[in-house]
Amino acid sequence: MRTKKLQKLSAAAALAVILLLTACQGKGPGEAEEAEQEEPLFAVNVTRAVEGQLYDYLEVNGDVVAQSSVDIYADTSGKLFRLNVTVGDYVYKDQVIAEVDPSRPGQTFAVSPVKSPISGTITRTPSDIGASITPTIPVATVSKVDSLEINTGVAERYISRVRKGQEALVELEAYPDHRFRTYVSEISPVVDPLTRILSVTLAFQKQDQRIKAGMFAKVKIIVDDKQNIVKIPSECMVERQEINFVFVVNDESRVEAREVVPGILIDEKLEVVEGLRGGETVVIRGQTLLEDQAKVRIIEEVPALEEADNIR
The missing domain is CATH 2.40.420.20 (conserved putative lor/sdh protein from methanococcus maripaludis s2 fold)
Structure with missing residues (x-):
């Protein structure tokens, strides 16, 4: 009797194992096939x-300078006796800005006036009172700072893309969030043989009192304006x-x-x-x-x- 019960239990266990294996075998391939059919x-x-x-442009650097800047020289040699101006002063044409004393030991002469050849603003006074002055040493520099421009240069390989009249946008470090509009006003007829750079001058479309001579400028010259x-x-x-x-x-x-x-x-x-x-x-x-x-x-x-x- 006990043997028959064991036989029945063994048969039931074997059947359960067979059903479990069958279920596992049927489930695995089905899921794999479904995974293969699912599109990522x-x-x-x-x-x-x-x-x-779309704009195409050349990016270069330059310096803000006065359109007209003239060094002022004395007509005679001597000591700088008097300097009537300082940097930033506005002077008129033929105004006396300094006096030079041409006297020598044992010889006394009248002071010689130094006059400004143009009207403008004094931007440099390199000599101090008492310094020796000759007709080759500038007493001061006068510039028309109300009319500024930018001097820059373009590498030789790009000069075929630059033409007079092209617009250029300028960024100054003092005003990084503003773009000043300029245009190519002058192009040098020759390339510097040492640097292989072509000098280019940019004129401001509108003068702005915020702009000062001597400022460093980042320039983008628009060389092509592609439409459509x-x-x-x-x-x-x-x-x-x-x-x-x-x-x-x-x-x-x-x-x-x-x-x-x-x-x-x-x-x-x-x-x-x-x-x-x-x-x-x-x-x-x-x-x-x-x-x-x-x-x-x-x-x-x-x-x-x-x-x-x-x-x-």
């Missing part, structure tokens, strides 16, 4: 391609195997790997010459693992670039 979904941020304007071009943030473009492309999102929340021809890149704004139209939605972040026809979920839409360009 990529979270991305997108933005819109814009048709508009397609532009996107540069981070939208991906390069794989030396091919440039962007991921364009379609109405079915899938992406198309679109090959593009890039143009100029300015301030992280990229011109797209071919392969993209204004208004199309492109992936700006999250494209690292994307492939053609991948399914995506848009997390955020980044504001598009402005149609009118703004140089920072």
Whole structure:
């Protein structure tokens, strides 16, 4: 009797094991197959391609100077007897700014006046009273500080892109949040053979009392104003195997790997010459693992670039 009970228990246990194994074997492959059939979904941020304007510019440095600056010299040699001006004083043409005493031991002469050849502001007085003066040593410098300009230079390889009349934006360290507008007024006819730099002069479109001679200027000369071009943030473009492309999102929340021809890149704004139209939605972040026809979920839409360009 006991043997029969053991046989029944053994049979029941064996059946339970068989059912458990069968259930496990049936569940595993089913889940694996379902996992294989489930399509991955990529979270991305997108933005819109814009048709508009894009500036190309050259970035150089320069100095603010007076348009007219003249050194004042004495007509005779002697000691600087009197200096009638200080830096910042305004003087008129033919005004006496100093006197030189040409007397020598045993010989006394009348003092010789030193006159300003132009009207303007005294910007330098390099000699002190009692100093020896000759017709080759300046007594002072007078400048027309109410009419300022910027002296800068362009490297030889870029001189073909610079022309008179081009607009240039200027930033001064004293006013970092303001851009002063200037234009190319003069271009030197020769290149410096030592530095390979072409001297360029910029005139202010409007004189501003905040601007002082001697200030350091950061200059952006606008060499091209491109209109009606397609532009996107540069981070939208991906390069794989030396091919440039962007991921364009379609109405079915899938992406198309679109090959593009890039143009100029300015301030992280990229011109797209071919392969993209204004208004199309492109992936700006999250494209690292994307492939053609991948399914995506848009997390955020980044504001598009402005149609009118703004140089920072």
